[in-house]
Amino acid sequence: MSDERKVQEVLARYVRATDRRDGKVQGALFTDDAVVQIYVKTGADDYEAFGEPLIGGAGVEFAVENFMAPHPEGGSSHHTTFDHIIDVDGDRAHLNAQFVVYAVQASARPADGWPAGVFGAQGTVRPIESGYYDTDLRRVDGEWKIVKHSVLMDMPIAVPEA
Amino acid sequence: MSDERKVQEVLARYVRATDRRDGKVQGALFTDDAVVQIYVKTGADDYEAFGEPLIGGAGVEFAVENFMAPHPEGGSSHHTTFDHIIDVDGDRAHLNAQFVVYAVQASARPADGWPAGVFGAQGTVRPIESGYYDTDLRRVDGEWKIVKHSVLMDMPIAVPEA
Amino acid sequence: MSDERKVQEVLARYVRATDRRDGKVQGALFTDDAVVQIYVKTGADDYEAFGEPLIGGAGVEFAVENFMAPHPEGGSSHHTTFDHIIDVDGDRAHLNAQFVVYAVQASARPADGWPAGVFGAQGTVRPIESGYYDTDLRRVDGEWKIVKHSVLMDMPIAVPEA
Numbered sequence: 001m002s003d004e005r006k007v008q009e010v011l012a013r014y015v016r017a018t019d020r021r022d023g024k025v026q027g028a029l030f031t032d033d034a035v036v037q038i039y040v041k042t043g044a045d046d047y048e049a050f051g052e053p054l055i056g057g058a059g060v061e062f063a064v065e066n067f068m069a070p071h072p073e074g075g076s077s078h079h080t081t082f083d084h085i086i087d088v089d090g091d092r093a094h095l096n097a098q099f100v101v102y103a104v105q106a107s108a109r110p111a112d113g114w115p116a117g118v119f120g121a122q123g124t125v126r127p128i129e130s131g132y133y134d135t136d137l138r139r140v141d142g143e144w145k146i147v148k149h150s151v152l153m154d155m156p157i158a159v160p161e162a
Numbered sequence: 163m164s165d166e167r168k169v170q171e172v173l174a175r176y177v178r179a180t181d182r183r184d185g186k187v188q189g190a191l192f193t194d195d196a197v198v199q200i201y202v203k204t205g206a207d208d209y210e211a212f213g214e215p216l217i218g219g220a221g222v223e224f225a226v227e228n229f230m231a232p233h234p235e236g237g238s239s240h241h242t243t244f245d246h247i248i249d250v251d252g253d254r255a256h257l258n259a260q261f262v263v264y265a266v267q268a269s270a271r272p273a274d275g276w277p278a279g280v281f282g283a284q285g286t287v288r289p290i291e292s293g294y295y296d297t298d299l300r301r302v303d304g305e306w307k308i309v310k311h312s313v314l315m316d317m318p319i320a321v322p323e324a
Numbered sequence: 325m326s327d328e329r330k331v332q333e334v335l336a337r338y339v340r341a342t343d344r345r346d347g348k349v350q351g352a353l354f355t356d357d358a359v360v361q362i363y364v365k366t367g368a369d370d371y372e373a374f375g376e377p378l379i380g381g382a383g384v385e386f387a388v389e390n391f392m393a394p395h396p397e398g399g400s401s402h403h404t405t406f407d408h409i410i411d412v413d414g415d416r417a418h419l420n421a422q423f424v425v426y427a428v429q430a431s432a433r434p435a436d437g438w439p440a441g442v443f444g445a446q447g448t449v450r451p452i453e454s455g456y457y458d459t460d461l462r463r464v465d466g467e468w469k470i471v472k473h474s475v476l477m478d479m480p481i482a483v484p485e486a
Contacts, residue, residue, distance in 0.1 A: 004326075102292060114320035154449075163412075
């Protein structure tokens with residue numbers, strides 16, 4: 001498998017772990033000294049840091065398990081990535097990708113079955129976030145790990161009492 | 163072309179065939195003994211089989227031509243896939259991908275032209291389904307074919323009188 | 325890096341340049357004699373040309389800088405591509421991809437902060453266009469450049485007084 005594909009698959013595992021809220025699996029994709037920072041867009045080419053960086057796989061694991069809202073019943077999500085630009089230079093790599101996040105909510109089947117005339121998939125799929133991932137990786141013992149991960153959000157983030 | 167890319171392009175042809183409702187082209191991507199099964203999500207990690215499996219390329223072709231609703235006038239769709247994880251082992255391969263399905267409906271141009279002030283693309287693009295494809299392939303006479311295809315839907319599916 | 329990936333990354337740079345309205349960067353992806361044509365879908369397998377073709381990188385640059393609407397304040401977009409089918413034959417290549425365009429609008433933070441109970445990303449992500457890119461490329465001095473680019477829109481396009 002080419003290094004470019006290996007790098008892309010790190011991100012493919014990252015998004016699945018995020019969507020499953022699996023901090024352990026997600027944390028394992030990062031080095032111990034990795035720096036993860038969310039940025040929010042403030043102008044055509046401007047971003048500002050949102051909150052403090054997470055440090056290392058342990059920081060990512062803790063954040064996923066403590067700060068990410070669990071899915072509601074029937075809920076799931078898809079973090080999807082597109083149009084990767086990947087540069088590999090020996091044991092270092094850089095990846096840039098577009099992302100869109102979908103919130104999915106399944107409808108509950110009525111106790112007496114679906115009404116007449118209703119057919120097909122029942123629920124909603126809503127795009128709720130978008131932006132770019134900009135990511136540095138390093139090959140450690142033959143495996144690509146994330147050493148720096150910037151989440152460039154197109155939108156501001158509201159936090160309680162902020 | 164790498165085997166990983168060849169495998170990914172099988173899925174790329176699959177989604178185009180689905181969107182065109184071209185059962186013949188879609189069926190040709192499967193072996194004669196392929197097993198295709200739709201699952202619907204019933205819990206965080208739980209799925210249950212929806213309906214009976216389709217068997218082989220002939221089964222897929224029949225299903226596409228007889229059970230998929232035709233697009234309405236001005237309608238089309240896009241089955242899109244993301245973040246592929248692909249493992250090739252000799253003449254066997256496994257692929258996992260996220261998917262989102264969009265229903266597209268073009269607006270009809272009014273007989274007396276578009277109203278003043280209206281510009282740009284006229285119609286709607288709506289995400290309606292999502293989930294994962296989990297797929298096994300086998301190389302047969304130099305070509306990758308699908309031998310097992312699981313469609314893991316995030317949402318339940320309503321069927322008449324069910 | 326494989327030629328297939330290089331070809332795919334040309335499209336990855338194209339979508340970023342479009343979303344940034346960067347005509348210079350986008351134009352540089354095309355040869356001087358490239359032909360760019362938008363088509364709109366008029367039937368299940370029918371398209372008709374929309375407007376005149378753009379010619380060459382200079383034509384693309386001019387169009388991006390003069391005819392594409394600038395993003396509103398807080399606005400951005402993502403042209404995203406999926407399920408690429410890429411054929412490389414020596415110094416020629418062909419690429420086909422699905423695309424979906426998202427319009428993103430960030431909400432402005434209220435002067436007195438986000439209201440109580442509001443959290444998460446604030447704004448909207450709306451799919452507004454979709455279709456296929458069908459693209460021919462040629463290797464020129466070691467770099468893949470677009471020589472023909474067809475944008476196959478699923479929907480009609482309204483223009484003032486048309």
